[in-house]
Amino acid sequence: MNLEPFGTRLRRAMDERGPLCVGIDPHASLLTDWGLNDDIAGLERFSRTVVEALADRVAVLKPQSAFFERFGSRGIAVLEKSVGEARAAGALVVMDAKRGDIGSTMAAYASAFLEKGSPLFSDALTVSPYLGYGSLKPAVELARESGAGLFVLALTSNPEGGEVQHAVRPDDAARRNVGATMLAHLAEENAGEAPMGSFGAVVGATLGDLSSYDLDINGPLLAPGIGAQGATPADLPGVFGAVVRRVVPNVSRGVLRHGPDAGALRASADRFAEDIRAAVAAA
Numbered sequence: 001m002n003l004e005p006f007g008t009r010l011r012r013a014m015d016e017r018g019p020l021c022v023g024i025d026p027h028a029s030l031l032t033d034w035g036l037n038d039d040i041a042g043l044e045r046f047s048r049t050v051v052e053a054l055a056d057r058v059a060v061l062k063p064q065s066a067f068f069e070r071f072g073s074r075g076i077a078v079l080e081k082s083v084g085e086a087r088a089a090g091a092l093v094v095m096d097a098k099r100g101d102i103g104s105t106m107a108a109y110a111s112a113f114l115e116k117g118s119p120l121f122s123d124a125l126t127v128s129p130y131l132g133y134g135s136l137k138p139a140v141e142l143a144r145e146s147g148a149g150l151f152v153l154a155l156t157s158n159p160e161g162g163e164v165q166h167a168v169r170p171d172d173a174a175r176r177n178v179g180a181t182m183l184a185h186l187a188e189e190n191a192g193e194a195p196m197g198s199f200g201a202v203v204g205a206t207l208g209d210l211s212s213y214d215l216d217i218n219g220p221l222l223a224p225g226i227g228a229q230g231a232t233p234a235d236l237p238g239v240f241g242a243v244v245r246r247v248v249p250n251v252s253r254g255v256l257r258h259g260p261d262a263g264a265l266r267a268s269a270d271r272f273a274e275d276i277r278a279a280v281a282a283a
């Protein structure tokens with residue numbers, strides 16, 4: 001059966017469950033804090049605990065591939081299982097692998113994560129456009145075909161991002177910076193889609209006033225940075241203004257630090273979800 005477009009599925013999940021995305025980021029330090037070994041059994045237990053605690057209540061789970069890749073093929077097997085279990089329990093899965101390469105290689109990354117039937121098939125994938133937005137074309141095309149989505153790094157949450165993303169090309173007549181150019185590409189990709197398109201931008205919740213950018217891409221905005229990186233749900237309206245209802249705020253360590261108790265993980269996610277709901281409602 002063909003999947004509905006990711007933008008449609010995500011909008012529904014956000015409306016039904018609230019927009020919170022919780023990251024599955026099994027940092028070595030978190031494994032230790034949870035009383036687990038920094039090994040494959042610890043990774044498996046950590047990931048299963050998060051999925052079992054949260055996949056039936058949050059709109060999105062976002063496994064961070066790096067923490068699984070660290071363990072080689074057995075780590076990837078745990079990732080594969082977690083993606084399947086999270087999706088089966090009703091969460092959308094955004095694979096945070098931040099892939100980006102020349103177009104012909106990008107096609108292989110797209111096939112790994114966005115081709116229906118692939119072992120790591122995910123509802124969406126984070127991608128880096130810094131080999132040029134056009135290099136992502138094979139991923140855009142396959143995502144459309146599969147009912148999947150992309151989140152393209154536009155304005156990232158880390159302080160170093162500006163060096164690339166704020167650069168202005170001398171030959172760009174509009175004098176837009178690189179981040180704004182990525183947003184413009186995404187707006188084109190999503191044009192005419194309802195209730196919203198499947199091609200999202202990553203825009204950090206840590207970035208303060210972004211009113212000089214046109215964030216209205218008719219697609220979702222994945223907003224990491226809440227919790228451990230210092231942003232709060234109350235910051236969202238100030239950062240995102242009129243498009244705050246299309247924001248998918250991500251919290252990883254801010255929730256995960258409450259484990260391993262499933263009830264405590266759920267309570268933390270519920271608190272973030274409620275604070276986000278209140279902030280968005282008041283906007």
Ligand SMILES: O=C(O)c1cc(=O)[nH]c(=O)n1[C@@H]1O[C@H](COP(=O)(O)O)[C@@H](O)[C@H]1O
Nearest residue numbers: 064126156157158202224228229251252253
């Ligand atoms: O694409 C991402 O998810 C991402 C983009 C970005 O600009 N900043 C950012 O922190 N992330 C990811 O979001 C998660 C944030 O984790 P916490 O800081 O623990 O909430 C990590 O998995 C990061 O890799």
